[in-house]
Amino acid sequence: MDQTVCFFTVANTRNSSSKETIRRRNREKRYPLLSFHELPDYMKDNDYILNYYRANWPLKVALRSLFQCHNETLNIWTHLLGFLVFVGLTVGNLADVPQVVDFITMFSGQLPSSAEGNVSSKLSLGPVKPIDLQQKSSLEGDINSRETSTPNWPFYVFLCGSMFCLLSSSMCHLFCCHSRRLNEYLLQLDYVGITIMIITSFFPPIYYIFQCTPHWQFVYLTGITIIGTCTVITLLSPALMSGKFRSFRALLFVSMGLFGLIPAVHALVANWNDPYRNITLAYESAMALSYLIGTLFYVSRVPERWKPGWFDLVGQSHQVFHVFVVMGALAHYGAAQIFLRCRTQIGCNN
Ligand SMILES: [Zn+2]
Numbered sequence: 001m002d003q004t005v006c007f008f009t010v011a012n013t014r015n016s017s018s019k020e021t022i023r024r025r026n027r028e029k030r031y032p033l034l035s036f037h038e039l040p041d042y043m044k045d046n047d048y049i050l051n052y053y054r055a056n057w058p059l060k061v062a063l064r065s066l067f068q069c070h071n072e073t074l075n076i077w078t079h080l081l082g083f084l085v086f087v088g089l090t091v092g093n094l095a096d097v098p099q100v101v102d103f104i105t106m107f108s109g110q111l112p113s114s115a116e117g118n119v120s121s122k123l124s125l126g127p128v129k130p131i132d133l134q135q136k137s138s139l140e141g142d143i144n145s146r147e148t149s150t151p152n153w154p155f156y157v158f159l160c161g162s163m164f165c166l167l168s169s170s171m172c173h174l175f176c177c178h179s180r181r182l183n184e185y186l187l188q189l190d191y192v193g194i195t196i197m198i199i200t201s202f203f204p205p206i207y208y209i210f211q212c213t214p215h216w217q218f219v220y221l222t223g224i225t226i227i228g229t230c231t232v233i234t235l236l237s238p239a240l241m242s243g244k245f246r247s248f249r250a251l252l253f254v255s256m257g258l259f260g261l262i263p264a265v266h267a268l269v270a271n272w273n274d275p276y277r278n279i280t281l282a283y284e285s286a287m288a289l290s291y292l293i294g295t296l297f298y299v300s301r302v303p304e305r306w307k308p309g310w311f312d313l314v315g316q317s318h319q320v321f322h323v324f325v326v327m328g329a330l331a332h333y334g335a336a337q338i339f340l341r342c343r344t345q346i347g348c349n350n
Helices: 002-030 059-067 073-094 098-107 113-122 133-149 153-175 180-209 214-236 243-259 261-270 277-300 317-346
Strands: none
Touching: 059 073, 059 153, 073 153, 073 317, 153 180, 153 317, 180 214, 180 243, 180 261, 180 317, 214 243, 214 261, 243 261, 243 277, 261 277, 277 317
């Protein structure tokens, strides 16, 4: 009896697995991966990527392609994993679980939250001046009262902006193969996501550095919000959606980033004696360098331009750009944590 049941179970399993194989083969026949010249015009963007394209796939099939190998797989996963890391950081901070935050920050090569007492002993990112512990202990009595007066929201604004950007980007790469209309809509969402990430990145440094001079806080935060809004309006105009404006779009993002030089130089002059100066500068320089290198890959389309077809699946410029965006965001996260702690500890006494 048992043998009979076992036989039927094995037979059924084989039957269902062979059915699944047939279904998969049929699907592959109906939705084959295409070469560049077989693509509809709206999808012809990078002629150095020659094969493994998806085009006009139903949403369900596109969703399943998350686990298939095509020329967008790594573009989707680089930002999806980045999104999950930021979800972990947000949940860890919200739940006030330092171990979770420490684990992820250490994994990303950054400053563990428990090491705030002596940043220079954990990292060798230049001649960091150790925090004056005497000064710190004399201030510690006030920390609790200041913790309530130093809001966390600018830090979470940045985390939300980063999560929105990374998720919208990976969704854009996953579903852009569905139809022309959705492709255009998702591209717009992707650009809006990048703009929101840049705007929200300004919130922690500007808010905490200029917390004791609220008029500068207002000027800079209003300034970047206006610039960001104008950028979104410009990017959403249908005339700028085509591939030939790629460099112009990159220029818009870089200009937004360069606006940050004004408050950065101002903050550096105003807070020259800040004990956290060098470590935050190191983080912010790492962020700026990551975004800059990423943008250079995005615009130049290196390395696929050198060997068309060689980097269709792995190593194409867009994947490298994505990795640098995530690294830049993580560096900025490290800096934002220091800005928040620094203001919480020092208050407006310096
Ligand atoms: Zn992308």
